[in-house]
Amino acid sequence: MAEVDQVKDNDPKYRMMTESPVFGLVMRLSIPTTFSMLVTTIYNLADTYFVSGIGNSAAVAVGVVFSIQSIIQAIGYGFGMGAQSLISRKLGEQKKKEADLYGTSGFVAAFLMGIVIMIFGLLNLKWLMRLFGSTETALPYACEYGRLILIGAPVFCSSFVLNNILRAEGRATLSMIGLCSGSVINIGLDYYLIRCVNMGISGAALATIISQAISFVILVIFFLSGKSTIKVNPLHTSRNFRDYVTVFRVGLPTVFRQSLGSLATTLLNHAVRTYGDTTMAAVTIAGKVYMLLRSMLIGVGQGFQPVAGYNYGAKKFGRVREAFKAGVIIGTVYGLLATAILFLFPREIVGLFRKGDAEVIEIGSRMLRFFCLALPVLAYSTFVNQLYQSLGFVFSATLLASCRQGIFFVPLILILPRAFGLTGIQITQAVADLMTFLISIPYQILMYKKYLYVRKEGRY
Numbered sequence: 320m321a322e323v324d325q326v327k328d329n330d331p332k333y334r335m336m337t338e339s340p341v342f343g344l345v346m347r348l349s350i351p352t353t354f355s356m357l358v359t360t361i362y363n364l365a366d367t368y369f370v371s372g373i374g375n376s377a378a379v380a381v382g383v384v385f386s387i388q389s390i391i392q393a394i395g396y397g398f399g400m401g402a403q404s405l406i407s408r409k410l411g412e413q414k415k416k417e418a419d420l421y422g423t424s425g426f427v428a429a430f431l432m433g434i435v436i437m438i439f440g441l442l443n444l445k446w447l448m449r450l451f452g453s454t455e456t457a458l459p460y461a462c463e464y465g466r467l468i469l470i471g472a473p474v475f476c477s478s479f480v481l482n483n484i485l486r487a488e489g490r491a492t493l494s495m496i497g498l499c500s501g502s503v504i505n506i507g508l509d510y511y512l513i514r515c516v517n518m519g520i521s522g523a524a525l526a527t528i529i530s531q532a533i534s535f536v537i538l539v540i541f542f543l544s545g546k547s548t549i550k551v552n553p554l555h556t557s558r559n560f561r562d563y564v565t566v567f568r569v570g571l572p573t574v575f576r577q578s579l580g581s582l583a584t585t586l587l588n589h590a591v592r593t594y595g596d597t598t599m600a601a602v603t604i605a606g607k608v609y610m611l612l613r614s615m616l617i618g619v620g621q622g623f624q625p626v627a628g629y630n631y632g633a634k635k636f637g638r639v640r641e642a643f644k645a646g647v648i649i650g651t652v653y654g655l656l657a658t659a660i661l662f663l664f665p666r667e668i669v670g671l672f673r674k675g676d677a678e679v680i681e682i683g684s685r686m687l688r689f690f691c692l693a694l695p696v697l698a699y700s701t702f703v704n705q706l707y708q709s710l711g712f713v714f715s716a717t718l719l720a721s722c723r724q725g726i727f728f729v730p731l732i733l734i735l736p737r738a739f740g741l742t743g744i745q746i747t748q749a750v751a752d753l754m755t756f757l758i759s760i761p762y763q764i765l766m767y768k769k770y771l772y773v774r775k776e777g778r779y
Contacts, residue, residue, distance in 0.1 A: 332548060336489050336629040337411070341641035349622025349649060351495035352486060356618035358502040360611040365506045368672055369513045370523050373460075375596040375679075377520050378672075379453070380460035382603035383588060386451040386581040387465055391436060391472050393577030395479030398429040401570025402480055404709050406487035406549060407625045411632025415548070422487075423555040425566045426480045433473030440469040451581075452588025456596060460520050467524030474528075474535045481538040481551070487625050488548045493541050501534025572708045572716035579725035583748075586732045590744050601682035602744065604672045609690050609748070612657045613697060619650045620702050624709040631710050636771045643706050650698025658694040661687050686745040693752035700752070703759040706766060715762060722758055727751040 335344070370377045402425030409418040440447060448461040478497075485494040505526050512522030542551050557563065567574075587606070591599045623646035630638040661668070665684035673679040700723070707716035728751040735743030735750070 332489055333410070333413070336626060337633045337635055337638070341626065341638055342645040345623045345626055345642055345645040346649065347622075348486075348489065348491045348626065349619045349646070351491040352621040353615050353618030355482075355491075355495040355498040356614040356621075357611070358499045360614040361502065361506065365509045369509045370464075370520055372513075373519055375600040375673075376454070376457040377460045378600040378603055379457040379596050380464050380520060381523075382584065382599065382606070383448060383451045383453045383457065383461045384465045384468055386584045386588075387440065387447065387468060389577050389581035389584065391433070391468075391475050392479065393574045393581070394432045394436065395429050395476035396483070396577055397570035397574035398425040398432070398476070398566055399479040399481075399483035399570065400573040400708065401425060401566040401568065403483035403487040403625065404569045404628055404711055405566065406484060407628030407709070408632035408711065410488060410548070411629040418487075418548075419550045419552070419555045420557050420562065421566055422480075422484045422549040423551045423553070424557040424562050425570075426477055426484075426551050427556055428563050428566065429480045430473050430477040433476035436476075437469050437472040440472070441466065444469075451585045452592055454592050454596060454599070457599075464520045464524045467521065467528055471528040471531055474531055478531060478535045478538060481535070481542065484549050484551070485538075485541070485547060486621055487628070489625055489629070490547065491622065493546060497534050497538040497541065500537050501530040501532075504533055505530035568713055569708070569711060571713055572704065572720035575717050575725065576704075576720040576723070579721060579723075579728070583724035583728045583732070586729065587744070587747075590732055590736045594741060597676075597678050598682055598741070600673065601669070601679040602686060604669055604679070605683040605686040605690075606748075608661075608668055608687060612661075612690075612694065613701075615657075616650050616653065616698050616701055617705075619646055619653065619698065620705040622646065623702065624705050627706060628709040639706075639710070640767065640771050643702060646702050647699055650702060651695065654695045654698050658691045661694065662691045682741070682745075689746045689749045692746075692749040693756070696756040697752055699763075700756040700759040703763045703766075707762070710766075710770070712766075719755075719759065719762060722755040723751055727754045 370381050402421050405421040406418045409415070409421065444462050444466060445458070448458055448465060451461075453461045482494045482498060485491070485497070508526030508529060509523055512518045512526050513520075516522060518525065541547055542549075584606075587602065588599065591602050623642045626642040627639045630636070630642065665687040666680050668687060669680045669683035673683075700719075704716060704719040707719060728747060731747045731751055732744070735747050737743070739746070
C-alpha cells in the first residue's frame with residue numbers, strides 16, 4: 320500500500336469537511352449534486368420525449384435499452400462509488416497518496432470494463448434486446464438505439480469515476496459542471512438530430528454519445544489543470560490486484576443496485592409486453608418520471624456521503640450522525656413536495672410525452688399515483704443504504720441495495736401481476752419501496768448503536 324502522506328491540519332478543504340456546520344455543509348454539497356442528477360435525468364427524459372414522437376414502438380425501445388444503460392452505470396458507478404468512499408475516508412485520515420492510488424485505479428478499471436461491455440454487447444445485440452424484453456415490433460428500434468449506446472460504454476463508465484472522485488473531495492460544483500454540460504448539450508442535440516435532421520432513434524443515441532464525450536473531456540481538463548486534490552495519473556495506477564478488488568468491493572452495493580435495476584426493468588418489460596406497445600409505452604414513461612424524482616434524492620445523498628465518509632475517517636462520529644440527519648430532513652421535505660405534484664397532476668405529466676393518447680395517459684397517470692405511496696419515505700431508506708456504503712460496511716450496504724429492485728421487487732413482479740393483472744404491475748415498485756423502508760429502520764438503529772455512539776476512543 321502507498322506510503323502515508325500527511326495532509327496539513329490547516330488545509331482549507333479538510334477544515335471545511337470536518338469543522339464547518341454540518342447542515343449547511345450538506346446543503347451546500349447537495350445542491351450541485353442534486354442539480355446534476357436532475358439535469359442528467361432530464362436528458363434521459365428528453366430521449367423519451369423526443370423518441371415518443373416517433374411512435375409507441377420507439378418509446379418501448381428506450382425502455383428496453385435502459386436495461387443496458389443500467390449495466391453500464393452499474394460498472395461505472397460501482398468503481399466510482401468505491402473510489403469515492405475510499406478517497407473520502409483516506410482524506411479524512413490524511414492519507415492522500417492512498418487516495419490518489421484508489422482514484423486512478425478506479426478510473427483505469429472502469430474504462431477497461433467499459434470496453435468489455437461494448438465488445439460483448441455489439442456481438443450479441445439482438446439476443447440482448449430480446450432478453451431485456453423487446454417486442455418484435457420494437458426490436459429494430461432497440462437494436463438501432465442500443466448499438467450506439469454500447470459504443471459509448473468506455474467513456475460512460477470512466478466519466479462516472481471522475482465525477483465521484485470530485486464529489487469525494489468535496490468539489491461537488493466541478494462535478495456538476497462536468498455532468499450538466501454534457502446533459503444540456505444532449506437535450507439540444509436530441510431536438511436537432513431527431514426533429515431537424517430526421518435521424519429518428521439513431522439521433523437520440525448519437526446525441527447521448529456526443530454529449531457524454533464532451534462531458535468526459537471537461538472532467539479530464541479539471542484534473543489536468545490541477546483543480547482536483549486527487550491526482551489521476553498513470554504513475555499512481557496500482558500494480559496490486561488486491562487494490563482493484565478493494566475499490567470494486569466497496570462499490571459493490573452500487574453494482575447490485577444498478578444491476579438489479581436492469582433486472583427489474585427486464586422483468587417489468589416481460590410482464591407488460593403481453594399488454595402491447597401502448598401499455599409498455601405508458602409504463603416506460605411513468606417509470607422514467609419516477610426515476611427523475613428518485614435521482615434527485617440520490618443527489619441529496621451524494622451531498623451527505625462525502626461529509627459522512629470524511630468525518631468517519633477523521634473519527635468525528637457526531638458529525639457523521641448530523642450529516643445523515645441533515646440528508647434525511649432535506650430529502651423527506653423534497654419527497655413530500657414531489658408526492659403532492661405527482662398526486663395532483665399525473666395526467667398532465669404523462670401527457671407531456673404522449674399528448675392526445677388517452678390510453679397511455681390513463682395507464683401512466685394511475686401508475687404515478689401509486690408511486691406516491693412510497694415517495695415520502697424513499698429518502699430515508701436510500702440514505703441508510705448510502706450511509707453504510709460511505710462508511711465501508713460492504714455486506715450490509717450490498718444487502719440493503721439489493722432490497723428495492725431485487726429481494727423485494729423480483730418476487731413481487733412475478734406474483735402481483737398474476738393476482739391483480741395490470742394493477743399488480745403498477746403497484747409493484749411502490750410496494751417494494753415500502754418494504755425496503757421497513758427493513759432500513761433496524762439497520763439505521765444498529766449503525767448508530769454499534770458504530771456511531773460508543774467507540775473505544777470515547778462517546779461521540
